[in-house]
Amino acid sequence: MTYKHITLPESGDKIAVADGKLQVSDNPILGFVEGDGIGPDITKASLRVWDAAVKQAYGGKRKIHWAELYMGEKAAAVYDGDYFPAETLQACRDLVVSIKGPLTTPIGGGFRSLNVSLRQNLDLYACVRPVRYYTGVPSPLRHPENVDVVIFRENTEDVYSGIEFAAGSAENEKLAKFLRDEMGCEFFEGAGLGVKPISEFGSKRLIRKAIRFAIDHSRESVTLVHKGNIMKFTEGAFRNWGYEVAAQEFAENTVSESDLWDKYDGQRPEGKVIIKDRITDIMFQLMQLRPSEFDVIATMNLNGDYLSDAAAAEVGGVGIAPGANIADHLAVFEATHGTAPKYADQNKVNPSSLLLSGVMMLEYIGWSEAANLINDVFPQVIEDKTVTYDFARQMNAATTVSTSGFADALIKKIEAA
Numbered sequence: 001m002t003y004k005h006i007t008l009p010e011s012g013d014k015i016a017v018a019d020g021k022l023q024v025s026d027n028p029i030l031g032f033v034e035g036d037g038i039g040p041d042i043t044k045a046s047l048r049v050w051d052a053a054v055k056q057a058y059g060g061k062r063k064i065h066w067a068e069l070y071m072g073e074k075a076a077a078v079y080d081g082d083y084f085p086a087e088t089l090q091a092c093r094d095l096v097v098s099i100k101g102p103l104t105t106p107i108g109g110g111f112r113s114l115n116v117s118l119r120q121n122l123d124l125y126a127c128v129r130p131v132r133y134y135t136g137v138p139s140p141l142r143h144p145e146n147v148d149v150v151i152f153r154e155n156t157e158d159v160y161s162g163i164e165f166a167a168g169s170a171e172n173e174k175l176a177k178f179l180r181d182e183m184g185c186e187f188f189e190g191a192g193l194g195v196k197p198i199s200e201f202g203s204k205r206l207i208r209k210a211i212r213f214a215i216d217h218s219r220e221s222v223t224l225v226h227k228g229n230i231m232k233f234t235e236g237a238f239r240n241w242g243y244e245v246a247a248q249e250f251a252e253n254t255v256s257e258s259d260l261w262d263k264y265d266g267q268r269p270e271g272k273v274i275i276k277d278r279i280t281d282i283m284f285q286l287m288q289l290r291p292s293e294f295d296v297i298a299t300m301n302l303n304g305d306y307l308s309d310a311a312a313a314e315v316g317g318v319g320i321a322p323g324a325n326i327a328d329h330l331a332v333f334e335a336t337h338g339t340a341p342k343y344a345d346q347n348k349v350n351p352s353s354l355l356l357s358g359v360m361m362l363e364y365i366g367w368s369e370a371a372n373l374i375n376d377v378f379p380q381v382i383e384d385k386t387v388t389y390d391f392a393r394q395m396n397a398a399t400t401v402s403t404s405g406f407a408d409a410l411i412k413k414i415e416a417a
Contacts, residue, residue, distance in 0.1 A: 012065025035101020037339025124325035136382035153304025
């Protein structure tokens with residue numbers, strides 16, 4: 001395809017998909033979106049670290065060829081006010097794997113969330129958020145090292161499907177009349193109305209991906225998190241469909257929590273993944289009191305939104321929380337925090353969320369050696385107390401460095417590895 005404003009590197013190869021697997025050459029083209037606000041600062045720093053890790057891990061035999069894609073404020077400047085250009089979506093499809101910085105989303109008005117639009121337009125149905133502790137990172141927990149969980153959040157349904165109608169609108173009045181007159185529903189006059197779709201198809205493909213991840217990565221359990229005691233036909237159905245997927249498609253690899261006690265006296269059979277479920281509200285408490293009991297979590301969109309940020313707070317906050325939006329093969333990795341416009345162009349903020357999302361990306365394309373290099377040196381730099389201001393103010397005798405300075409410290413250790 002010929003693009004209007006996007007230029008792909010002349011060198012490098014597009015990633016392909018064959019026989020259900022990514023086909024990645026030693027010179028893949030990956031897309032990146034700088035993002036808004038602090039996006040350019042953290043993207044520039046992260047690109048340097050990823051490139052250094054690849055060079056060190058493979059002795060120059062492998063290289064990422066980066067293609068800049070446009071979305072958000074930079075896209076609006078390039079595409080005459082279009083924050084969400086169609087050719088960027090097509091480039092994401094063409095390149096298969098890309099990564100982006102944070103994007104502007106107005107609250108209560110203006111254009112719809114670009115993040116949500118991206119997920120829905122590309123059907124990136126799984127928001128994957130690994131939450132783990134890196135030694136030395138300031139944490140409110142006594143034992144943050146017990147937190148090591150991967151959250152699979154359904155990305156396209158639930159309240160984020162965008163089916164809502166403003167109070168006082170003609171559409172709202174029409175729906176309200178139908179609900180009252182035809183369905184016998186009762187609610188206050190003047191209420192804004194939203195629809196919460198939870199489908200068998202959407203639920204099962206998300207849970208299927210979570211179980212497959214648990215099997216492939218030797219995780220002990222998958223926990224279905226829901227509010228099915230109240231919302232029985234949406235969140236309760238999600239829970240039930242989850243147990244169905246496990247029993248029908250992964251019977252040789254999984255065991256339900258009830259069978260674990262009825263048949264195995266509570267002892268997990270070697271190689272089996274335990275499938276269990278917890279009510280959403282108690283899950284927040286359990287993630288603080290007994291986080292080591294949870295390996296992989298599968299849940300719906302809103303629950304996952306809250307839970308992933310709350311869990312991230314246990315190990316240092318969303319400022320260092322990585323994330324990805326993944327379809328069957330197509331993937332867009334991302335910083336999980338906002339644009340922090342007051343810090344834009346100050347070379348000040350912590351780049352770790354985007355940086356570690358890139359680690360996920362390296363793992364996704366099968367370049368685990370480069371990913372491991374970054375994972376290894378990251379805690380070393382933190383333990384040296386060479387950190388950005390957000391960590392420095394929580395440490396004694398820390399050396400405060402800039403965004404680029406933090407990248408420099410990582411690269412120095414990578415090159416010495």
